Amino acid sequence: LGLALAQLILPTFNRLYELDLRLNLLAEPFLLPALLVMALAVGLLSGAYPAFFLARFRPVASLRGKLAQSPGGLRLRQGLLVVQFALSIVLIAGTLIMMKQVRHMKTADLSFVKENVVVLPVESGDFADAEAAAAQLATFKEELARGAGVASVASSSHIPGNWSGWFTFAWPEGWGEDASPLRVRLSYMDSRYFDTYGIPFVEGRNFAEGSEADRESAVIINKSAVRDFGWETAVGKTIRRGETDFEIVGVVEDYNFESLENAVAPVLHFYRPPENGVHNYISVRLKAGADVGTALDGMRARFHALDPSRTFDYFFVDERFNELYQAQDRLVAVASAFAVLAILIACLGLFGLASLMVTQRTKEIGVRKVLGASVTSIIFLLSKGYARLVLVAFVLAVPLAYFVMDRWLDDFAYRTDIGVGVFALAGASALLIAFLTVSVQALRAASTNPTETLRYE
Numbered sequence: 001l002g003l004a005l006a007q008l009i010l011p012t013f014n015r016l017y018e019l020d021l022r023l024n025l026l027a028e029p030f031l032l033p034a035l036l037v038m039a040l041a042v043g044l045l046s047g048a049y050p051a052f053f054l055a056r057f058r059p060v061a062s063l064r065g066k067l068a069q070s071p072g073g074l075r076l077r078q079g080l081l082v083v084q085f086a087l088s089i090v091l092i093a094g095t096l097i098m099m100k101q102v103r104h105m106k107t108a109d110l111s112f113v114k115e116n117v118v119v120l121p122v123e124s125g126d127f128a129d130a131e132a133a134a135a136q137l138a139t140f141k142e143e144l145a146r147g148a149g150v151a152s153v154a155s156s157s158h159i160p161g162n163w164s165g166w167f168t169f170a171w172p173e174g175w176g177e178d179a180s181p182l183r184v185r186l187s188y189m190d191s192r193y194f195d196t197y198g199i200p201f202v203e204g205r206n207f208a209e210g211s212e213a214d215r216e217s218a219v220i221i222n223k224s225a226v227r228d229f230g231w232e233t234a235v236g237k238t239i240r241r242g243e244t245d246f247e248i249v250g251v252v253e254d255y256n257f258e259s260l261e262n263a264v265a266p267v268l269h270f271y272r273p274p275e276n277g278v279h280n281y282i283s284v285r286l287k288a289g290a291d292v293g294t295a296l297d298g299m300r301a302r303f304h305a306l307d308p309s310r311t312f313d314y315f316f317v318d319e320r321f322n323e324l325y326q327a328q329d330r331l332v333a334v335a336s337a338f339a340v341l342a343i344l345i346a347c348l349g350l351f352g353l354a355s356l357m358v359t360q361r362t363k364e365i366g367v368r369k370v371l372g373a374s375v376t377s378i379i380f381l382l383s384k385g386y387a388r389l390v391l392v393a394f395v396l397a398v399p400l401a402y403f404v405m406d407r408w409l410d411d412f413a414y415r416t417d418i419g420v421g422v423f424a425l426a427g428a429s430a431l432l433i434a435f436l437t438v439s440v441q442a443l444r445a446a447s448t449n450p451t452e453t454l455r456y457e
Contacts, residue, residue: 003035016330016333016334080349081349081386084342085393085434086393086400088339090397090401090404091335092339092343093423094408095335097401097409098328098331101412102325102329104416105260106325110255111199112197112199112256113285114161114317114318116286117196117197117283117284118315119317121281122279122282140282140302140303140306141154144299147295148290149286152196152285153192153283154193154195154197154282156187157187160255161317161323162281162320163257167183167185167186168183169182169184173238182229184225184228185266185267186268186269188270188271189270190207190272190273194220194252196284196285200252202223202252203233211271217245218247219239220248220250220251220252220268220271221248222267223253223254224254225268228266234251235249235250235251236248246268256414260413260414296314299312300312343433346430347437350386353386354437354438354440355441358442369446378446379446382442382445383438387431394427401426405418
């Protein structure tokens with residue numbers, strides 16, 4: 001059954017992790033014997049305890065259905081049950097915290113507009129005349145801006161969500177000649193980049209369209225760069241990159257151009273019109289309520305007018321950002337599966353223990369029913385003992401889950417808070433599942449005719 005389930009689950013696992021694993025027992029000659037030995041060992045070990053327990057029964061008591069209670073055996077069974085449910089609660093709480101963190105990253109304020117922004121990757125080879133590619137790019141942008149439903153168009157070397165690892169070194173004003181330069185990110189863009197992405201300025205101004213002075217000696221930095229340079233304000237100061245001094249004309253908010261796993265790095269933004277040929281992306285922000293299909297058809301037609309032989313490629317910024325969290329999405333899916341499996345195993349143990357309890361208390365249940373006990377009261381009577389075990393498991397699970405998940409969240413620069421609600425929900429879920437599991441056995445015993453149960457002997 002285990003091998004069959006593994007074969008059934010493997011395709012789903014491969015799709016989830018984009019793998020091509022195969023279950024081939026014949027390829028590894030020692031795999032099948034090892035699995036058989038493991039199955040036999042587990043079977044013998046798990047069967048040894050009940051076998052010794054049954055072997056100690058007195059024949060007369062056993063034939064009368066009186067199963068002697070061993071305090072040590074009862075504590076062992078209850079201890080195993082507590083461990084099972086504690087692990088289940090840890091997995092449930094961990095899965096909920098992972099889901100909360102992923103949702104936090106996907107819905108956090110990134111300090112820029114990512115909705116309704118279409119990005120067209122471009123290269124000089126995307127144009128019929130490679131030598132005139134830069135001029136054609138400028139013309140292409142103007143045509144896109146006149147398209148139906150288009151609010152703004154910009155071109156740049158980098159875009160949020162698809163930021164390549166370009167680095168440079170800069171010496172801020174006031175640093176000595178012997179000081180080490182600061183390693184920073186850099187990007188080239190036109191004057192419409194910040195408006196298209198809705199990136200707010202906290203100080204200074206944007207690049208002036210067509211300004212030769214801004215192209216040669218102006219730079220816009222983000223707040224992280226201001227902080228790392230050790231400044232309170234930055235506009236009017238200069239930084240040196242290579243042999244050139246650049247005047248800081250503006251400071252923008254720290255927008256998250258990468259996954260929220262990473263803190264926002266210092267960035268230098270340089271002005272380059274499309275004619276300079278360093279732009280890799282055209283970003284098109286659509287108007288609210290615009291017909292996306294019509295807008296894309298217009299973009300496709302204008303692109304093919306430049307070079308009909310090339311495929312029109314595009315993506316949405318919000319979708320690209322969600323792709324950054326695929327690893328976390330996969331982890332949540334796997335953790336959820338393990339949580340369900342752990343709960344199932346715990347319920348199997350609880351179901352067996354509840355069955356043994358009902359068998360031992362069959363006569364007591366009959367007497368209680370004759371004396372007027374209701375089905376509900378009997379179910380509550382038989383369930384409350386196990387509720388206490390789940391509560392003990394909850395007390396053990398909470399600090400362990402908190403410790404593990406707090407360490408996991410430390411890997412994220414922007415992390416959610418854990419909160420007590422997650423543990424309350426995990427504990428309530430485990431308690432409800434345990435109650436329903438025990439109730440199945442308790443309901444069967446409570447619904448039995450008292451005449452039959454009192455004739456048990």
